[in-house]
Amino acid sequence: MAEQKPHLNLAFIGHVDHGKSTTVGRLMYETGAVDPHIIDEYKKEASAKGKATFEFAWVMDSLKEERERGVTIDIAHQRFDTSKYYFTVVDCPGHRDFVKNMITGASQADAAVLVVAVPDGVMAQTKEHVFLSRTLGVNQLIVAMNKIDATKPPYDEKRFNEVKDEVGKLLRMVGYKLEDIPFIPISGLMGDNLAKPSEHTKWYKGPTLLDALNNLKVPQKPTNLPLRVPVQDVYTISGVGTVPVGRVETGVMKKNDKIIFEPANVSGEVKSIEMHHEEVPEAYPGDNIGWNVRGVSKKDIRRGDVCGHVDKAPTVAKEFKAQIVVLQHPSAISAGYTPVFHCHTAQIACTITQILAKLDPRSGTVKEENPAFIKAGDAAIVMVTPSKPMVIEPVKEIPQMGRFAIRDMGTTVAAGMCMTVTPR
Amino acid sequence: MGEAAVRMKIMPESTDVDLGKLTEDIKKAVPSFARLHAIEEMPIAFGLKALIVVTIMNDKGGHSPEEIESALSKVPGVESVEVEEVGLL
Numbered sequence: 001m002a003e004q005k006p007h008l009n010l011a012f013i014g015h016v017d018h019g020k021s022t023t024v025g026r027l028m029y030e031t032g033a034v035d036p037h038i039i040d041e042y043k044k045e046a047s048a049k050g051k052a053t054f055e056f057a058w059v060m061d062s063l064k065e066e067r068e069r070g071v072t073i074d075i076a077h078q079r080f081d082t083s084k085y086y087f088t089v090v091d092c093p094g095h096r097d098f099v100k101n102m103i104t105g106a107s108q109a110d111a112a113v114l115v116v117a118v119p120d121g122v123m124a125q126t127k128e129h130v131f132l133s134r135t136l137g138v139n140q141l142i143v144a145m146n147k148i149d150a151t152k153p154p155y156d157e158k159r160f161n162e163v164k165d166e167v168g169k170l171l172r173m174v175g176y177k178l179e180d181i182p183f184i185p186i187s188g189l190m191g192d193n194l195a196k197p198s199e200h201t202k203w204y205k206g207p208t209l210l211d212a213l214n215n216l217k218v219p220q221k222p223t224n225l226p227l228r229v230p231v232q233d234v235y236t237i238s239g240v241g242t243v244p245v246g247r248v249e250t251g252v253m254k255k256n257d258k259i260i261f262e263p264a265n266v267s268g269e270v271k272s273i274e275m276h277h278e279e280v281p282e283a284y285p286g287d288n289i290g291w292n293v294r295g296v297s298k299k300d301i302r303r304g305d306v307c308g309h310v311d312k313a314p315t316v317a318k319e320f321k322a323q324i325v326v327l328q329h330p331s332a333i334s335a336g337y338t339p340v341f342h343c344h345t346a347q348i349a350c351t352i353t354q355i356l357a358k359l360d361p362r363s364g365t366v367k368e369e370n371p372a373f374i375k376a377g378d379a380a381i382v383m384v385t386p387s388k389p390m391v392i393e394p395v396k397e398i399p400q401m402g403r404f405a406i407r408d409m410g411t412t413v414a415a416g417m418c419m420t421v422t423p424r
Numbered sequence: 425m426g427e428a429a430v431r432m433k434i435m436p437e438s439t440d441v442d443l444g445k446l447t448e449d450i451k452k453a454v455p456s457f458a459r460l461h462a463i464e465e466m467p468i469a470f471g472l473k474a475l476i477v478v479t480i481m482n483d484k485g486g487h488s489p490e491e492i493e494s495a496l497s498k499v500p501g502v503e504s505v506e507v508e509e510v511g512l513l
Contacts, residue, residue, distance in 0.1 A: 069434060089513035090511060091511060092511075092512070093428040093483035093511070093512050094508055098428065098483060098488070098489060098510045100490070100512065101430070101489055101507040101510045102508075175468065232435065232504060232506060233435045233503050235438065235439070235470075235472060237462050237470045237471060237472070241472050242471070243469065243470050245435065245468055245472065273469075274468075274469030274470055275468075275469065276466075276467050276468070276469075277467035277468070277469060277470075277471070288433075288468065289468075289469060290468050290469025290472060291469075292470065342467050345506075394462060410490070411488070412486070412488075
């Protein structure tokens with residue numbers, strides 16, 4: 001039964017016009033998620049309208065209305081099945097205004113397909129999306145080297161290798177291990193190397209896109225990491241007492257656990273945990289819970305505090321080092337800039353005290369030490385001082401607690417991840 | 425680029441807030457660039473219920489999910505609004 005297959009959330013990322021929707025459409029088609037009969041109908045219609053080359057993208061557009069009707073309280077994603085898994089496709093909104101929500105939101109992609117058009121190579125958005133997927137903690141990546149049919153000459157191995165090298169440098173810079181990442185020459189439009197090896201790319205010996213999807217692993221829930229529950233809101237409920245609510249990010253919370261809230265620096269004991277109005281003995285990553293705390297009053301803690309176990313308390317940063325990418329900024333960012341950092345449920349003004357290095361996304365090397373400023377499109381290593389105590393932890397230790405979005409003047413200026421922390 | 429759905433979790437100030445009235449007030453407060461798609465009560469814990477609200481907006485820029493978040497935060501009785509998920513349709 002399809003329902004019994006393990007499930008993975010798959011994000012499609014990449015530069016606009018590099019063929020994300022065509023590739024998704026072709027995958028849906030190849031895996032039988034779209035009735036071939038319907039596709040044929042659309043093909044005929046698209047060809048009659050002179051849009052034959054866009055047939056799959058057009059199919060996806062035509063099905064959009066249907067999908068909107070399918071949206072209920074859960075945002076309906078497109079779904080397809082391979083022999084091993086069932087996938088729901090997370091199609092990331094194109095505009096940068098949505099970035100903050102991708103970082104602080106509950107939805108999390110288990111893997112991503114980076115679509116790069118081989119004729120074009122790495123573009124601005126390719127760079128941005130690679131950095132964001134890393135920031136968002138997407139550790140499994142497949143690079144779909146799309147439009148391989150449109151190189152000059154078509155199916156050109158030399159051009160494939162040039163772009164592969166370029167993308168590889170970018171991936172290495174943000175910390176991906178290249179040996180784990182397949183680079184697959186595909187054509188979403190023509191179907192090359194999607195479901196079966198293409199006759200046109202005999203020089204390519206690796207997996208097809210469907211094989212690569214089957215080779216993905218279901219990520220383990222981060223239950224082995226220290227407990228971290230960012231506080232969303234705090235209530236006093238008559239007959240019960242103090243009840244913070246929030247989503248467990250990492251670790252496991254059990255009844256009677258000794259817990260501490262940071263930076264509030266108050267500790268207590270878990271009396272009981274409820275989820276969906278039912279008492280549960282334990283809460284796991286992803287659970288939305290309310291927990292009744294003994295020894296802590298509502299006025300002691302607030303939104304943005306983080307709950308952890310007393311013996312492995314959340315780290316309060318005096319300052320931290322971070323890698324950021326500037327998404328948009330009208331002018332330039334220099335030392336002294338103080339925007340608002342959105343990290344888990346906290347929103348705190350922080351000062352960029354020092355720009356240590358500007359990175360070259362194409363080579364992954366330091367382009368400039370101690371630059372005077374950075375601009376939109378730049379990736380950089382910076383030192384940051386929060387204006388008041390704040391919990392943030394290195395992504396290498398607790399990935400869920402180290403990502404942030406930087407906002408200023410109503411827009412998301414940058415996104416980043418914490419590398420090291422100087423504790424308070 | 426296209427239509428994006430934005431799902432939010434809205435927490436009331438206390439268990440005493442009338443969620444029926446809050447639902448009506450939220451419906452009226454959705455900014456005009458977005459449209460309300462669905463709104464539903466979700467039990468959380470100890471009698472507390474959240475409202476899950478799904479709105480649909482264009483992702484081509486000009487408006488951001490934060491504008492919806494901030495408009496709904498101002499509705500009396502709302503403690504917090506958190507965007508849980510965004511996705512293209």
